[in-house]
Amino acid sequence: MPRVAEERPAAEPQSPGQKARYARILNAAARLGAERGLEHVQMHDVAKEAGVAIATLYRYFPSKTHLFTAIMADQVDHMDDPSPEIVAAEDPVDAVAETLLRSTRHMLRTPLLSSAIMQSNYAAHTATVSEAAAIEAKVHRTVLRLLGLEHPTDRDNRLIRLLMKSWHGVLVAALYGHTSPADAETEIRLACEVLLAGRSNAPAV
Numbered sequence: 001m002p003r004v005a006e007e008r009p010a011a012e013p014q015s016p017g018q019k020a021r022y023a024r025i026l027n028a029a030a031r032l033g034a035e036r037g038l039e040h041v042q043m044h045d046v047a048k049e050a051g052v053a054i055a056t057l058y059r060y061f062p063s064k065t066h067l068f069t070a071i072m073a074d075q076v077d078h079m080d081d082p083s084p085e086i087v088a089a090e091d092p093v094d095a096v097a098e099t100l101l102r103s104t105r106h107m108l109r110t111p112l113l114s115s116a117i118m119q120s121n122y123a124a125h126t127a128t129v130s131e132a133a134a135i136e137a138k139v140h141r142t143v144l145r146l147l148g149l150e151h152p153t154d155r156d157n158r159l160i161r162l163l164m165k166s167w168h169g170v171l172v173a174a175l176y177g178h179t180s181p182a183d184a185e186t187e188i189r190l191a192c193e194v195l196l197a198g199r200s201n202a203p204a205v
Contacts, residue, residue, distance in 0.1 A: 086102070147199060
């Protein structure tokens with residue numbers, strides 16, 4: 001697990017120039033992470049690749065955990081972008097499955113980077129890095145919206161959290177070669193079908 005730097009708030013970019021530097025840092029870290037994996041990415045290499053001072057990098061990202069968790073947050077921001085498969089889904093459960101499968105395929109294309117962001121996200125939860133909770137909340141809201149659950153019950157929320165844990169487990173198995181991509185897709189669809197059948201707005205059988 002990556003180490004988290006001492007407790008201090010990460011700066012938020014405000015001006016257009018700051019936001020541009022922030023984006024360059026994320027892009028540089030993603031490129032290096034895809035090539036090297038988490039353990040072999042050094043913060044000074046990220047700063048050099050992004051063309052920023054090392055102090056600027058640490059101001060926005062106090063540690064690699066913060067940095068790679070922010071990359072995951074950036075990816076999750078696009079999780080609910082429309083696609084033909086999602087729009088054509090025959091029912092809400094299919095729409096959720098297609099959304100998770102699109103994210104899965106995207107992550108499997110860059111296994112070293114995906115392993116880095118998932119390791120960082122797990123470490124971030126332990127260290128209460130703010131982006132980690134935001135990622136979880138964003139994914140949860142996306143699933144609720146796809147299911148049409150405007151007023152979810154406690155059971156609905158628990159089923160979605162269990163689905164997310166199942167998805168993460170299958171994704172990790174696929175990233176490390178313990179499950180084939182085809183089997184991973186089958187298992188993700190099955191998890192959606194089984195777990196979401198118990199939601200409060202499911203059609204009566």
